[in-house]
Amino acid sequence: MSRHSEVNVKNNRRISGVALDAADHQILTALAGNARISMADLGRLIGMSAQSAADRARRLEDLGVISGYTVKLDHVALGLALGAYIRVRPAMGELPRVAALLADIPEIVECDRVTGDDCFIAKVFVARIEDLERVIDRLLPYAQTNTSIIQSSPVWRRTPRLG
Incomplete structure (x- = not known):
């Protein structure tokens, strides 16, 4: 079942009613766990081609659902205990x-x-x-x-x- 939400697109317009399906949720969960996953591995993980997975991820970026990718830093390892x-x-x-x-x-x-x-x-x-x-x-x-x-x-x- 899709979930409707309101998202911000790049030009700061709000779009209501963006439907996120099960594949979108799988993509978001996978990217949240490993933002460096290759599109080939992402596609395999969710049962679609690398191109389809990349297209879907790009669509989620364009809609503003994905606003960026980041790295987790260990503050203690950085000397910030x-x-x-x-x-x-x-x-x-x-x-x-x-x-x-x-x-x-x-x-x-x-x-x-x-x-x-x-x-x-x-x-x-x-x-x-x-x-x-x-x-x-x-x-x-x-x-x-x-x-x-x-x-x-x-x-x-x-x-x-x-x-």
Whole structure:
């Protein structure tokens, strides 16, 4: 059964009702597991030719369902042994400045604007506690922060359930 969704295409128009069938779901699952899979292997995996698999993947890219391909990096192997989440509550009138500042801090690997008492939750990886303190200190003139150190990650980032 296909699932209808709203997707962003390259020109930022929204298209509603894009039908994703079982083969699309298989392609997305396979690419999420290994973005470097060859089109020949992808085709074999889902029971179609390499050309058909490539055409389908390109269609999913054109529709904006696939927005890019990435690599997973091991932060510990890179010498960034300390991970933390920083909840950020901008001072009155400072939300745009804080958003820009969060985007400008290279140690922040991702950040979401959220509902609730805080406006942002930022994920940061650094080598030492002193480096984390410097990140927090950059935010303090414009926001309150609350930081939680990551002890372990029982669930790594994964693809949302498809279908």
